[in-house]
Amino acid sequence: MGDLIEFLKQREVSEEIIQTVENEKIDASVISLMTDEELKTYLPSYGDRLAVFGFCRRRGSSRNEPINLDDTLIFSPHPGPSSERVRRVVVVHRGQIMSELISHFSDKDLEDVDIKIQFVLPDGTREMAHDDGGVVRDCLSEFWKEFYDQCTTGNFCKVPFLRHDFGQQEWESVGRIIAFGWVREKYLPVKIAPAILEQAAFGYVKSDIVEDFLKFMPESERTVLEAWRSDFSIMDQEELIDILDNHSCRKIPTAYNATEVLLELAHKTLVQEPAYVIEQWARTLSTAWEIICDLSSLFETLQPNVRKVLKCLTFPETMTAHQKLIQKYLTTYVKNAEKEHLCLFLRFCTGSDLHLGRNIIIGFNELKGFQRRPVAHTCGCVLELSINYDNYPDFRSEMNSRRGAVFDGIPAHLRRIGRHQWEHLGS
Template structure:
């Protein structure tokens, strides 16, 4: 892959063979790019790593942007003289450090495939699990694995290895899976409230009926209740006295008994996580994005002019009014993961205007570049939503 080359990567839907390939992610990206149904173009160049290094030395952002615009990567800088580089980096210490950094980078025997895969790993996990939820699970808020005739022992073990790999490499868990599934597989027993998880598994209309039965059984439409109980294969007539035990039995059947084969296959593959994931429900809660968590993870320049201070207020207002879906999309845009994994987001400001004005994110280093040319908050909110809702992610891969 040469500098500036565009690579088209095509993803196909989840199938048993591709689940097995996905489980071998650490071997490289060649077996992974087929795992989810998503298309993207990746511009591969070396500039991102150099820019990250310059930012770590607190080089002014305008100098970094100028070098990016002129496509000065490590291979170019090794051909320059000190006088030539002085036009971009006035500090002698920065020039010496950059020359040394670029010479080291040019000598490193790195694998481009491996580096590409490392950058895409979080995105691929997100896309894989989105397709997995659609094609291999049942449920509303919480999902439960669905037994398929084309998914046997090997395929479900591979999915278990993907869970292990995602946590070990990215601190990523498929949080839409009911936590009782992972608890049973990891611990051999359930810590979470089984009925509460079941109520998040059923449809919204069924949840309303079940909760009404728990508080006022006589006030519920009995005909509708019986229809719902029949859907869940209930063989007893519910009454005010026996409804709670029946509900617990149905919850156990749906969440533990029916996916028992899957849980059995995951029991061994998730074994490396037992010491780390003793409180699944707490881990789920920590991974859920909130506006407060994201705002605390963002770092802004220490000195700001009036326009930049206004942009900080716009970002805070945007995060506070965003729903969970848009908070996840914002995290995915900035970090590559739709879950809150504790990564710090470094914000800088640009002078982009007109058709070039747009928020720009570098997921490799979790950098967010924001133009300061928005006249009003609604303009910023509209443009940010357009970027996040487009589901088109332009990623610069080193």
């Protein structure tokens, strides 16, 4: 108890909170059994909760105390080029991935170990999945989805914003997650403005910072600013001035200063305002990304499109007439998918919502009736399809329900069920 109290004092937690923790006998062993939501009752600050989870994890491992699988790390020897190489299984709960992953990666030692990830479902059971890459990709996809929603602003290009409950440790941890995703699975947060990651990794911006800024803007405002660059005479100048005023611009727009003003606003928005975040990310990215030359081109490569996804589909060399019909249904489905649906399809099949260049191996089965459904195995990037579809609309309907079931279309009480166990639920 004393170590925890001293740690809370170092975090400058209020005396009232510390007294409550002491009175309720909330020590490290109790915290290891608590969820983030339960601990929030005692520690309202998100940053404090992450720090405490990390403190309890490190304390338990250093003292060889029993480790709770639900909230901490498992350490075991792992064969490798070095006898000191360690394997760590990072355990995260569905629905709490962002907070827990940030807490785990607050440990700098994770940079030198082999990391495996284990999901725990809301009912406390572990997902039946072997982490051979698919689970990591799934975890990264879910982490960045939550991060974009909770920690960024912007439209197509996202910009991190400062939160009162995110300090140096939390932002450094996010930087380590970026580096881990790249080293492990070549996964990058492609919605973060390239200019921000370049500034963190290289110390300067390589990409077109104005283009990044325009993609950050709402579409209605972006259209106005692009029109200003092309033909000032047809502009609704009052609307343009309102937009610039929203960004604290102190210059009057003319037919000749569009490039200058947009460059200044872009630098302010993408470099100056997130400077603290960039500084923390640079601690990791400046050394982890030495081999990356053109981040914008790499981002474009990772963005899925119909052509890329179709090229990934790998069918058996020899197929029956029924199998060829299902092949036609699947290619038609992909060709008609919007970008958002392509991302969901890739995540269903590979664990990643990005195009990582992995082939999707198509297999066939004879499931029918209530048992019929698409089944994905993300570790091997395998998609199993039934040959018992009578028409394309039925096939499309089940693909949408199966894909949406894991991500965006299931009832609230099932929304966090893992992809790897979905096939066990039946139809």
